[in-house]
Amino acid sequence: MITKKELDEKIEDIQECGQCLDIQIKKFSPITDYEDFNSLDDDFKRCSCGKRPIDVVMAHILKIMIEEGTVPEKATLRRNSPVPLSKFYYSSLNPQFLAKKSLILLHPDFTGEVASRLVDEVSEVACVLKGSPQDTVGIFDKNSDSNHFEILEGDDTQINVMRTLLGDKIVLVKKQSKHHIEVAMTTEQKLVQLHNYLNNNSINAETAVDAMCGLGAIGIYLSKYGFEKVIFNDINPEMIDALKVNLEINDISDGYEIYNESFEDLKIDGVDLCVIDAFPGADISKIKEKADEMAHNVIVI
Numbered sequence: 383m384i385t386k387k388e389l390d391e392k393i394e395d396i397q398e399c400g401q402c403l404d405i406q407i408k409k410f411s412p413i414t415d416y417e418d419f420n421s422l423d424d425d426f427k428r429c430s431c432g433k434r435p436i437d438v439v440m441a442h443i444l445k446i447m448i449e450e451g452t453v454p455e456k457a458t459l460r461r462n463s464p465v466p467l468s469k470f471y472y473s474s475l476n477p478q479f480l481a482k483k484s485l486i487l488l489h490p491d492f493t494g495e496v497a498s499r500l501v502d503e504v505s506e507v508a509c510v511l512k513g514s515p516q517d518t519v520g521i522f523d524k525n526s527d528s529n530h531f532e533i534l535e536g537d538d539t540q541i542n543v544m545r546t547l548l549g550d551k552i553v554l555v556k557k558q559s560k561h562h563i564e565v566a567m568t569t570e571q572k573l574v575q576l577h578n579y580l581n582n583n584s585i586n587a588e589t590a591v592d593a594m595c596g597l598g599a600i601g602i603y604l605s606k607y608g609f610e611k612v613i614f615n616d617i618n619p620e621m622i623d624a625l626k627v628n629l630e631i632n633d634i635s636d637g638y639e640i641y642n643e644s645f646e647d648l649k650i651d652g653v654d655l656c657v658i659d660a661f662p663g664a665d666i667s668k669i670k671e672k673a674d675e676m677a678h679n680v681i682v683i
């Protein structure tokens with residue numbers, strides 16, 4: 383659980399100090415051509431505030447991956463970097479300088495050895511996951527099993543803080559190994575889309591369904607928007623656990639119901655609004671049909 387004070391401190395902590403020196407490294411050239419390649423260690427270009435430019439951190443990571451044979455000798459930042467995910471993400475700030483223990487790395491070819499070196503030798507790395515960003519993580523549909531990224535090292539807890547048009551921030555905590563990758567910016571855009579839809583259509587704000595709620599961003603938003611009752615549903619029990627944490631963090635203590643079912647099996651009707659936010663690439667024709675039966679208004683975002 384995270385308090386308002388801790389949140390403010392974390393937002394403060396990800397901002398550059400004013401002395402932080404921006405260093406950019408060529409993204410398309412082999413990293414071994416970088417003039418300071420041999421100097422890349424944990425002290426290299428570290429500011430007195432403790433942060434380093436993201437390019438330096440990624441080059442340091444890539445150097446270790448080359449040494450361990452995870453990527454070819456001619457690796458470039460653009461082609462071969464692991465996916466860098468922030469432990470703490472605040473959407474209005476896109477940090478160019480990274481604090482210690484601020485990164486979760488994801489790459490399909492990570493091994494235990496390289497993971498342990500990355501955590502030991504690169505101060506910014508907090509957690510190493512094995513997997514591909516293209517993988518669907520979670521439960522894709524009612525016929526599929528739950529899929530995870532493998533945690534090789536560290537703690538995969540991630541906190542996203544999103545601004546909303548209601549003036550209120552929404553905080554979402556998740557275990558990155560159990561969730562498909564969606565950056566907070568994308569979620570924020572979905573909330574803007576939903577906000578505009580609600581403002582442009584006169585929808586009775588009594589009951590709404592967040593059909594595939596995941597961490598709960600949409601339902602939490604609907605609750606803050608003023609819906610009297612929000613029904614959260616997700617087929618994945620791990621999402622329901624995460625949802626309960628997020629409801630508490632966002633101060634939502636009543637006006638909701640939670641279901642852990644396949645959306646097609648939900649026995650609910652007469653609701654004012656149903657919001658569908660499915661996995662990218664999922665066939666939602668059946669889901670849309672079901673939503674139209676259940677709700678006076680349906681939006682797919």
Ligand SMILES: [Zn+2]
Nearest residue numbers: 399402429431
């Ligand atoms: Zn600094």
